[in-house]
Amino acid sequence: MAYAQVVLSSSYDSLSFNKVGFRQPKGLSSFLVNSRINEDKQIHTSMEMQRDNGSITKDHSRLKVPHVLTVAGSDSGAGAGIQADLKACAARGVYCSTVITAVTAQNTVGVQGGNIVPEDFVAKQLRSVLSDMQVDVVKTGMLPSTGIVKVLRQSLAEFPVRGLVVDPVMVSTSGDVLAGPSILTVFREELLPMADIVTPNLKEASALLGLKLETVSHMRSAAKLLHDMGPRNVLVKGGDLPDSSDAIDIFFDGDNIFELRSSRIKTRNSHGTGCTLASCIAAELAKGSSMLQAVKAAKCFVESALGYSRDIVIGNGPQGPFDHLLRLKRNIHHSSGKHGFDPSDLFLYAVTDSRMNKRWGRSISEAVKAAIEGGATIIQLREKDIETRDFLEAAKSCLEICRSRGVPLLINDRVDVALACDADGVHVGQSDMPARAARSLLGPEKIIGVSCKTPEQAEQAWINGANYIGCGGVYPTNTKATNLTIGLDGLKAVCLASKLPVVAIGGISASNAGSVMGINVPNLKGVAVVSTLFDRECVLTETGNLHSVLTEVTSRVS
Numbered sequence: 001m002a003y004a005q006v007v008l009s010s011s012y013d014s015l016s017f018n019k020v021g022f023r024q025p026k027g028l029s030s031f032l033v034n035s036r037i038n039e040d041k042q043i044h045t046s047m048e049m050q051r052d053n054g055s056i057t058k059d060h061s062r063l064k065v066p067h068v069l070t071v072a073g074s075d076s077g078a079g080a081g082i083q084a085d086l087k088a089c090a091a092r093g094v095y096c097s098t099v100i101t102a103v104t105a106q107n108t109v110g111v112q113g114g115n116i117v118p119e120d121f122v123a124k125q126l127r128s129v130l131s132d133m134q135v136d137v138v139k140t141g142m143l144p145s146t147g148i149v150k151v152l153r154q155s156l157a158e159f160p161v162r163g164l165v166v167d168p169v170m171v172s173t174s175g176d177v178l179a180g181p182s183i184l185t186v187f188r189e190e191l192l193p194m195a196d197i198v199t200p201n202l203k204e205a206s207a208l209l210g211l212k213l214e215t216v217s218h219m220r221s222a223a224k225l226l227h228d229m230g231p232r233n234v235l236v237k238g239g240d241l242p243d244s245s246d247a248i249d250i251f252f253d254g255d256n257i258f259e260l261r262s263s264r265i266k267t268r269n270s271h272g273t274g275c276t277l278a279s280c281i282a283a284e285l286a287k288g289s290s291m292l293q294a295v296k297a298a299k300c301f302v303e304s305a306l307g308y309s310r311d312i313v314i315g316n317g318p319q320g321p322f323d324h325l326l327r328l329k330r331n332i333h334h335s336s337g338k339h340g341f342d343p344s345d346l347f348l349y350a351v352t353d354s355r356m357n358k359r360w361g362r363s364i365s366e367a368v369k370a371a372i373e374g375g376a377t378i379i380q381l382r383e384k385d386i387e388t389r390d391f392l393e394a395a396k397s398c399l400e401i402c403r404s405r406g407v408p409l410l411i412n413d414r415v416d417v418a419l420a421c422d423a424d425g426v427h428v429g430q431s432d433m434p435a436r437a438a439r440s441l442l443g444p445e446k447i448i449g450v451s452c453k454t455p456e457q458a459e460q461a462w463i464n465g466a467n468y469i470g471c472g473g474v475y476p477t478n479t480k481a482t483n484l485t486i487g488l489d490g491l492k493a494v495c496l497a498s499k500l501p502v503v504a505i506g507g508i509s510a511s512n513a514g515s516v517m518g519i520n521v522p523n524l525k526g527v528a529v530v531s532t533l534f535d536r537e538c539v540l541t542e543t544g545n546l547h548s549v550l551t552e553v554t555s556r557v558s
């Protein structure tokens with residue numbers, strides 16, 4: 001098949017790169033477009049194929065692959081830009097097509113040069129992909145001229161897609177400025193109003209708002225001000241915040257504001273994190289996730305990839321690329337995977353109990369819905385006296401509720417049920433299936449929690465590939481028969497020894513949660529509760545009360 005051929009002329013390297021922004025190429029001669037066929041005809045031909053061969057078109061729609069189109073610049077070092085987007089989408093299992101807006105010469109030292117693709121040729125690339133390839137979500141990166149933004153706007157008006165993720169790339173991680181001030185106005189007035197989410201870092205949010213942003217409280221205000229410019233959701237990334245041990249991002253959906261925390265990975269290899277995060281959000285949206293779920297999954301993926309690539313060495317400069325395809329390598333090595341798990345999800349861990357819910361006349365799904373509405377950040381279905389078939393059905397409907405709200409759902413004890421409904425993971429105890437066996441059945445991406453009462457058990461859970469440990473009973477409980485109480489001292493000893501995040505369990509309520517979190521050990525991430533939420537009349541109120549206590553106490557102790 002004949003395709004339009006694009007050849008970069010040798011005059012390319014005679015163009016210098018302007019640190020304040022791209023210099024326009026000297027006319028179109030820097031890009032020789034050698035089209036052996038008429039592109040309009042090519043599109044026409046492909047449309048005819050669809051018309052003439054209805055059955056092929058139908059087959060395509062049945063085997064629909066989630067598809068992200070990235071509209072961004074090329075990074076010759078392949079850490080960021082189009083190349084990062086392709087790798088991120090591949091890692092998330094999503095097809096990625098590309099419209100290239102600029103070509104940069106860069107490496108781990110910095111950006112040595114660049115050249116903008118003429119806007120009519122950007123338009124041509126957009127038409128080629130959007131007219132033919134069933135794109136779900138468009139993600140934008142480097143949009144180096146106002147003309148290119150306008151062309152994008154026109155293309156999306158002609159070929160609407162389900163979502164638009166805007167990464168307002170203006171400054172590279174090496175500090176090079178990738179878009180000039182004239183872009184700011186068109187970003188504010190034309191790009192942001194179209195976006196389903198915009199994902200600026202601190203510098204970009206500052207530039208868009210004309211404000212200095214230095215604290216989490218500034219980020220919260222910035223998210224609201226940026227939302228006023230028109231995007232449906234805003235994620236202000238706080239990676240550059242000084243003096244923070246966590247990577248803190250602020251997500252605002254127009255109603256609620258979320259502070260999303262992940263561990264700050266100390267590594268030289270962080271080039272391309274912004275492009276990767278935005279591409280992962282786009283990929284998750286293309287697969288059908290809600291926005292919050294997509295953002296959380298993306299943040300978690302970036303954290304895992306950075307952690308995995310912490311020590312790799314590519315290039316001699318100060319900022320290296322990281323490895324997006326950790327998932328494949330994890331599969332090869334059968335090692336544990338934290339992918340998909342965010343330790344801050346352990347904050348308010350609701351564990352169900354069918355007997356309690358029956359006593360108060362509600363179904364498991366009603367109980368789960370109310371707990372999430374009250375602020376539960378993770379759910380475990382602990383249904384000890386239920387038929388397998390009923391357990392599976394309940395798990396499926398709870399999973400639907402949890403997925404739509406971006407809350408992970410784990411299954412207690414039953415790895416088979418977790419597998420059958422594709423839950424987010426399992427929680428196992430010392431006499432249940434060992435975590436190592438659960439890991440090999442569930443794969444690297446599912447969440448595995450293990451109950452531990454001693455430092456030795458915590459060490460073993462880590463060796464076996466668990467993601468977190470549940471530690472208790474902190475206080476005596478009636479929910480679990482003959483449970484050993486280890487007290488606050490026992491909890492502290494396990495937390496100090498554990499390499500994994502910990503959630504405390506056993507007899508915890510709104511009145512003692514303060515003392516539990518007050519032991520103030522960094523890897524104690526929250527409390528897990530059963531009767532405090534479910535052996536009560538109103539699950540929503542009880543969960544809300546506990547959430548307020550936890551929020552209050554953790555802001556005091558941190």
Ligand SMILES: Cc1ncc(COP(=O)(O)OP(=O)(O)O)c(N)n1
Pocket residue numbers: 349351380382412413427428429430431432449450451469470471480503505528
């Ligand atoms: C978060 C959390 N921690 C501990 C447990 C207890 O698990 P296990 O020891 O397997 O006891 P059962 O719950 O199966 O009775 C838990 N479920 N969740």
Ligand SMILES: Cc1nc(C(=O)O)sc1CCOP(=O)(O)O
Pocket residue numbers: 451452470471472473474476477478479480483505506507508528529530531532
């Ligand atoms: C399920 C469970 N596991 C425990 C452990 O110590 O590992 S204590 C416990 C019961 C927790 O219920 P409640 O919040 O009603 O006390």
Ligand SMILES: [Mg+2]
Pocket residue numbers: 412413427428429432
């Ligand atoms: Mg168990």
